[in-house]
Amino acid sequence: MATGVDQVKVTLEPNDHPYRNGAWTPVFEEVDTDELEIIGTIPADIDGLYVRNTENPVHDSIGRYHPFDGDGMIHTIRLRNGKAHYRNRFVRTKGFEAEQEEGGPLWVGIMGKPDDSKRKGWGAHGSIKDSSSTDVVVHAGAILSTFYQCGEGYRLDPETLETIGTADWVPEDGISAHPKVDEATGELLFFNYSTKAPYCHYGVVGPDNALKHFIPIELPGARLPHDMAFTENFAIFNDCPLYWKPELIERNLFIPAYHPDEPTRFGIIPRMGQPEDIKWFDAKPTYVLHWTNAYEQGDEVVLDGYFQNEPVPPPLTDFPAGYESMGASIDLHSFKPELHRWRFNMKTGETKEETLFNDYPVEFGMINQQIAGKPYRYVYSVTGEPGWFLFNGLTKHDLETGEAEHISFGEQRFGSEAPFIPRANPQSEDDGYLISFITDMAQNRSECIIIDAQDIAAGPVCTIILPHRISSGTHATWASAEQIAR
Numbered sequence: 001m002a003t004g005v006d007q008v009k010v011t012l013e014p015n016d017h018p019y020r021n022g023a024w025t026p027v028f029e030e031v032d033t034d035e036l037e038i039i040g041t042i043p044a045d046i047d048g049l050y051v052r053n054t055e056n057p058v059h060d061s062i063g064r065y066h067p068f069d070g071d072g073m074i075h076t077i078r079l080r081n082g083k084a085h086y087r088n089r090f091v092r093t094k095g096f097e098a099e100q101e102e103g104g105p106l107w108v109g110i111m112g113k114p115d116d117s118k119r120k121g122w123g124a125h126g127s128i129k130d131s132s133s134t135d136v137v138v139h140a141g142a143i144l145s146t147f148y149q150c151g152e153g154y155r156l157d158p159e160t161l162e163t164i165g166t167a168d169w170v171p172e173d174g175i176s177a178h179p180k181v182d183e184a185t186g187e188l189l190f191f192n193y194s195t196k197a198p199y200c201h202y203g204v205v206g207p208d209n210a211l212k213h214f215i216p217i218e219l220p221g222a223r224l225p226h227d228m229a230f231t232e233n234f235a236i237f238n239d240c241p242l243y244w245k246p247e248l249i250e251r252n253l254f255i256p257a258y259h260p261d262e263p264t265r266f267g268i269i270p271r272m273g274q275p276e277d278i279k280w281f282d283a284k285p286t287y288v289l290h291w292t293n294a295y296e297q298g299d300e301v302v303l304d305g306y307f308q309n310e311p312v313p314p315p316l317t318d319f320p321a322g323y324e325s326m327g328a329s330i331d332l333h334s335f336k337p338e339l340h341r342w343r344f345n346m347k348t349g350e351t352k353e354e355t356l357f358n359d360y361p362v363e364f365g366m367i368n369q370q371i372a373g374k375p376y377r378y379v380y381s382v383t384g385e386p387g388w389f390l391f392n393g394l395t396k397h398d399l400e401t402g403e404a405e406h407i408s409f410g411e412q413r414f415g416s417e418a419p420f421i422p423r424a425n426p427q428s429e430d431d432g433y434l435i436s437f438i439t440d441m442a443q444n445r446s447e448c449i450i451i452d453a454q455d456i457a458a459g460p461v462c463t464i465i466l467p468h469r470i471s472s473g474t475h476a477t478w479a480s481a482e483q484i485a486r
């Protein structure tokens with residue numbers, strides 16, 4: 001049963017944009033259904049919610065379109081007692097509602113000229129729409145969708161997907177994508193970044209959804225951190241040498257430039273620390289989109305993430321004119337990310353770093369979140385389709401043995417981030433499942449697949465056919481029944 005279709009005004013016409021076609025074709029119906037074809041058996045011990053955010057534009061863009069501009073649409077599958085319920089809804093952001101009222105676009109995207117926006121506000125630098133379409137977590141009993149250019153953070157009801165509103169603890173400069181939920185404490189750790197000194201802030205929200213801590217993180221200028229990390233006692237921030245050209249920011253233009261002669265800097269601060277408690281470490285220049293985990297070991301803080309071998313790759317030659325550099329910037333094969341480890345000695349100030357695996361391109365890592373912030377063994381990454389921001393398979397890395405196991409999703413089949421679902425009473429760190437949505441272009445449909453994390457080579461133990469083919473997107477999460485209930 002499709003609902004809400006009449007309420008959403010869609011003016012986007014078919015067009016030849018590489019990221020509004022194929023596996024990125026937006027979907028406009030909002031559906032609620034438990035009438036789903038199931039191949040195999042949904043494991044009876046799974047009880048929770050898989051949540052995926054997607055960029056799903058309903059209007060054409062003002063100026064050039066970037067796939068990260070699209071309106072946020074959340075897709076969920078609720079699994080319980082061997083049954084499944086699928087639901088999807090647009091995030092009713094202020095920008096989305098204003099454009100619905102207008103009947104067309106009001107803001108440029110990140111490739112546009114900000115001065116061309118018809119309205120200001122709801123963006124990190126005041127001119128682009130907060131689409132809330134990048135990341136998604138579940139915290140304090142609600143889904144929280146976020147935008148990587150810093151937005152307000154929207155809370156949605158995990159059962160109905162109704163947009164409840166913006167999170168009331170969000171500061172003036174907004175919050176970035178990738179707030180972190182520590183399952184051990186129920187806290188949410190967040191950061192933001194902006195073009196105004198001190199350029200970054202850090203905060204902690206309690207399990208009761210109340211702001212517990214908020215401090216400035218002083219940076220040398222406007223920076224573009226995408227993710228943060230945490231251990232049991234510390235929060236970790238990064239200052240990579242890829243940032244907007246300062247002289248252009250003054251003209252309201254936001255063009256990133258890489259500075260390979262500058263170090264990557266890491267700031268480590270006690271989770272409830274004050275600005276003067278932060279310790280900074282230098283490391284090799286790179287850019288990192290995502291961290292997999294961090295933990296403490298003796299005097300060291302250990303951080304793992306995806307080191308980019310080519311943060312500013314050459315443009316794709318076979319992409320439509322005007323989109324060659326954009327295409328390369330989101331193609332894993334172009335920027336070549338690989339699993340990397342940094343060790344920061346909190347006593348001596350020394351940094352050590354090493355490549356963990358040479359099997360790039362891998363990115364968008366998931367771990368067993370029950371041990372986030374603690375020593376861990378397994379990372380589940382996705383692999384990229386050459387030339388595209390599409391995920392064509394999964395790699396399980398064993399950080400203890402150095403072994404890696406890979407599966408392909410199949411020809412013209414593209415997945416999402418595949419969070420780990422722990423079994424009840426797990427016997428080991430990888431005792432559980434991986435879950436993903438697949439967009440299958442050959443069969444013109446989407447699926448939810450569930451894989452045994454201890455035997456990924458065996459392929460899905462269960463496949464649930466979704467009622468429509470959904471667009472590809474960026475981030476996803478898993479929340480247990482207990483987390484939803486909080």
Ligand SMILES: [Fe+2]
Pocket residue numbers: 135177178226289290474475
């Ligand atoms: Fe991200």
